[in-house]
Amino acid sequence: MPRPRKCRRIEGCPKACFFKPQGIPLTELAEVYMTMDGFESLRLADYQGLTMEEGAARMHVSRHTFGRILGDARRAVARALVDGLALHIAHDAQTPCMHQYPDRLAARSKELCMTKIAITSEGPKMTDRVDPRFGRAGGFVVVDVETMASTYVDNGSSQSMSHGAGIQAAENIINAGASVLLTGSVGPKAFSALKAGGVKIGHNMGGMTVAEAVEAFKSGKVEYTDSPNR
Incomplete structure (x- = not known):
C-alpha cells in the first residue's frame, strides 16, 4: 500500500502563470509545465537563497524530496529558455495544500x-x-x-x-x-x-x-x- 502523500507547504503565489518568448503568439508555442511546488522550491532556493535543508523545512518535505522538486523546476526553466517554449505554472494533484502570503490570504x-x-x-x-x-x-x-x-x-x-x-x-x-x-x-x-x-x-x-x-x-x-x- 503506498504511503499517503504529505502536504507540501506553499507560501508563494506566482504573479503570472505564463511566460513566453516575445513576439510569438502563445497559440503557436509548445508548452513546458512547472508545478506549484516546483515554483515554490525555486522561490525558496534561487530567489530567497535558502539552503536545501532550510527550503525542505519550509515546505515540510525531506531534503531529498526538496532537491528532486527543485531539479525538476530548474529543468523546466532550462527547457523553456533553450527550446523557446512557453512556461506554464500550473496547479496539480501533486500539490494538495497551499498557504498564500498573509496579505493575499483573505482574497x-x-x-x-x-x-x-x-x-x-x-x-x-x-x-x-x-x-x-x-x-x-x-x-x-x-x-x-x-x-x-x-x-x-x-x-x-x-x-x-x-x-x-x-x-x-x-x-x-x-x-x-x-x-x-x-x-x-x-x-x-x-x-x-x-x-x-x-x-x-x-x-x-x-x-x-x-x-x-x-x-x-x-x-x-x-x-x-x-x-x-x-
Missing part, C-alpha cells in the same frame, strides 16, 4: 468560498443572454452570490485578437476575482489558463439568461467540466 479565501462567479454574457445586464462562447464573448457579468451585487467586464479587447483571445479572457476572469466561470464552451488554451488560476468551469450554459445561470449555480444544477469542450 484567496473568498475565492475558495466561491462567492464570486463570472458568466459569459451578450451584454451587461442580468437579463441578457449567456454568450455560449468564452474567448470571444461580448463580456462577463461578475456576481457576488452572497450580496447579488454585479459588475461587468468588457471583453472587447479579446474579440479583436487574431490569436490568444481565450487566454486574455481567462486573465480577465482571474483578475476580476471570480472562482467559478459559467459559459458554453472553453478551448484547451483557455481551459489550462483558467485551471491554473484556480477557476472552476461550468459549461453548457447557453440558452438562458445571466440571472437564470446564477440561479442554476445557487441551486447546484451546474455541470462542471474537467477538460476542454471545444
